[in-house]
Amino acid sequence: MAEGLVVENLTVGYHWENGFSKIINDLSLSIEKGIIFGIAGESGSGKSTFAQSIYNSLSYPGEIISGKVYFEGKDLLKTPKNELRRIRAVDITFIPQAAMNALNPVKRIGDQFNDVLEAHGKSSAEYEQNVMEVLKMVRLPPDILHNYPHELSGGMRQRTVIAMALVLSPKLVILDEPTTGLDVLVEHDILIDLKKIQRKRGFTMIMITHDLSILYEISDQIGMMYAGELTEYGEREEMINSSAHPYNYLLLKSIPRIGVKRYSGIRLAGNPTNYDENSKGCQFISRCPYRTYECELAHPDMNIVSGGNHHYRCLRYPQWKTDEK
Amino acid sequence: MITTAIPVKYIFKRLIIFVSVFFGALTLNFVLPRLMPGNPAEVIYQDLIKASGGTINTAYLHQLEAEYGISTGKPIYVQYLIYLNDLFHGNLGVSISFYPEPVSAILIQALPWTLFLVISAVTISFFIGNRLGRYAGINRNTGKDLAIDLFSMFMAAFPAFVLAFILLDIFSVYGKVFPIGGAYSSSITMGFNLPFIFSTAYHAVLPVATIILTSLGGWVLGMRNNIIPNVNSDYISFSRNLGMKDYQIKSIAYRNALLPNLTGFSMSIGLSVSGVIIEESIFSYPGVGMYMITAINNLDYPLLQGIFLMVIIAVLVGNLIVDILLGFLDPRIKQEGE
Numbered sequence: 001m002a003e004g005l006v007v008e009n010l011t012v013g014y015h016w017e018n019g020f021s022k023i024i025n026d027l028s029l030s031i032e033k034g035i036i037f038g039i040a041g042e043s044g045s046g047k048s049t050f051a052q053s054i055y056n057s058l059s060y061p062g063e064i065i066s067g068k069v070y071f072e073g074k075d076l077l078k079t080p081k082n083e084l085r086r087i088r089a090v091d092i093t094f095i096p097q098a099a100m101n102a103l104n105p106v107k108r109i110g111d112q113f114n115d116v117l118e119a120h121g122k123s124s125a126e127y128e129q130n131v132m133e134v135l136k137m138v139r140l141p142p143d144i145l146h147n148y149p150h151e152l153s154g155g156m157r158q159r160t161v162i163a164m165a166l167v168l169s170p171k172l173v174i175l176d177e178p179t180t181g182l183d184v185l186v187e188h189d190i191l192i193d194l195k196k197i198q199r200k201r202g203f204t205m206i207m208i209t210h211d212l213s214i215l216y217e218i219s220d221q222i223g224m225m226y227a228g229e230l231t232e233y234g235e236r237e238e239m240i241n242s243s244a245h246p247y248n249y250l251l252l253k254s255i256p257r258i259g260v261k262r263y264s265g266i267r268l269a270g271n272p273t274n275y276d277e278n279s280k281g282c283q284f285i286s287r288c289p290y291r292t293y294e295c296e297l298a299h300p301d302m303n304i305v306s307g308g309n310h311h312y313r314c315l316r317y318p319q320w321k322t323d324e325k
Numbered sequence: 326m327i328t329t330a331i332p333v334k335y336i337f338k339r340l341i342i343f344v345s346v347f348f349g350a351l352t353l354n355f356v357l358p359r360l361m362p363g364n365p366a367e368v369i370y371q372d373l374i375k376a377s378g379g380t381i382n383t384a385y386l387h388q389l390e391a392e393y394g395i396s397t398g399k400p401i402y403v404q405y406l407i408y409l410n411d412l413f414h415g416n417l418g419v420s421i422s423f424y425p426e427p428v429s430a431i432l433i434q435a436l437p438w439t440l441f442l443v444i445s446a447v448t449i450s451f452f453i454g455n456r457l458g459r460y461a462g463i464n465r466n467t468g469k470d471l472a473i474d475l476f477s478m479f480m481a482a483f484p485a486f487v488l489a490f491i492l493l494d495i496f497s498v499y500g501k502v503f504p505i506g507g508a509y510s511s512s513i514t515m516g517f518n519l520p521f522i523f524s525t526a527y528h529a530v531l532p533v534a535t536i537i538l539t540s541l542g543g544w545v546l547g548m549r550n551n552i553i554p555n556v557n558s559d560y561i562s563f564s565r566n567l568g569m570k571d572y573q574i575k576s577i578a579y580r581n582a583l584l585p586n587l588t589g590f591s592m593s594i595g596l597s598v599s600g601v602i603i604e605e606s607i608f609s610y611p612g613v614g615m616y617m618i619t620a621i622n623n624l625d626y627p628l629l630q631g632i633f634l635m636v637i638i639a640v641l642v643g644n645l646i647v648d649i650l651l652g653f654l655d656p657r658i659k660q661e662g663e
Contacts, residue, residue: 055566057562057565057566084568085568085569085570086568087568088565088566088567088568089566089567089568090568093566093567094566096559096562096563096566098559099559099563101558101559101560102559102560102562102563103560103563104560104564104577104581105560105581105655105656105657106580106581106584106654106655106656106657107577115564115569115573115577116567116568116569118570118573119567119568119569119570119573120568148656148657150656150657161563164567165566165567
């Protein structure tokens, strides 16, 4: 199967007053072409850093220490700045967090579309059809091209940002919590529309979020991040029905459901932690209810559940599953 | 909602504010001199008595009062109406220090020089300052930024009159490169011809340079501080993520950062009409500022009142123009006004 994006041994961190702290540690991942890959994690788990790193848009004090990010055989982290600029919005695109403020307040939307086209040497007359098409996809009337951003609602601005990012038909779309600050219904509508567009155009979509219900609703494959590492990733059904890592299992348990009695078994306790460089053991150990002495001694490698694409990083799989009963 | 090209409502609102503030200022200009003891006629009358050492017929005082349009005997509202009536007929009274020259004649003669000085200096300073500030802001935390910041802060803190004297000393007194004073060479007749224009520009170099150098710092630091949050804003990072070219990104950041400075520009055009007094008197430039010094030294109330009036008009008109301009440049302001 063709790969949309391959990440190898990515290590990223931030400089701060007294040194440097790693946020993402040795992360490897391969994402198939044409799917929606959702990544979830708590605050501080490094998911936004991951999104910026694979787009190579991380700026100081963040720094990518090592790793490779292959897109169509090219390492994006080694691509010269100028070439990177040329493939942005054309081959790969990024829809940012807080997309509501991503539009220039003093220019009409139409002019901002023209700026994107101009940046990539396309004439606005020639691409008018593309603009109309992409606006229709995100369900915005063509009139908004005459509007200024402040005349639109938050949801409309969000849709405008998505349309702008998709106007040149990129093959890879990275979304970093694209619906932050919108109400649940608008958020839901936008993501369902996004999925429709993705299915129609067939691009690879990497979506980063902390909203589990959305993640499980629209993704084809799901990855869970904890303390700068992927704890588990695989097909959506596997992730829902047969978690191989306690983190995902407990997160799923934590989603309240209407009409179902509150879960009263083992819960996910404690606070999210950052990557701990001094720990020899599992990064999740402080919050794992299934931990034993062996978890403290060795760092678990990424393993695959036999005969599939289901990866997990836990020493005690599948024993922990029997612990619970 | 599609916006109309000309924000009629917004402009109308600005005009109403303009007219009401203008009347408020006129009234203040009327009240202030009347709060002071005595009047110009009495000043001259007393001077004459002192000079002659004897007595002078009080009829002369009444004649002076009539000449200066002083009507302290009448009720205050009548005085106010007379004041307004005179004002709209261009009658600002007669100057004391340049007796019997009417104030309006002095102002008409002095104002063009000041406007020429101020507008050319402030425009050049605004342009250079914003460019430097933009450069410093985009290259922030580098050596270039530090050099520009230090220079700007030094120049902003440097007293204008000291700089004026230094320049005058170096380039006129010892260097003899530029003239020592005046607005144009006395050997040239005034008129729209090449020698006159050249001579005017030549005489303006030092005063204009002084104003530019001392006002530059404010623009540089203002622009730098405006552009830094803009460069880090969400819409700039989105523009980068869409692969926009460097010049596009810079122009987006620059336009957004320029808006607050534009308001400052209008203010300084207005205020500078009175603010270049020091430069004008040091370089003996025949502008409003030089007359203002004379007026203050001679208790020339009518002339002072006339100059204040002009400063008021300059500040208000400058603000009105930029308010309207901002309505076009920043769509958000226009909407608030509607």
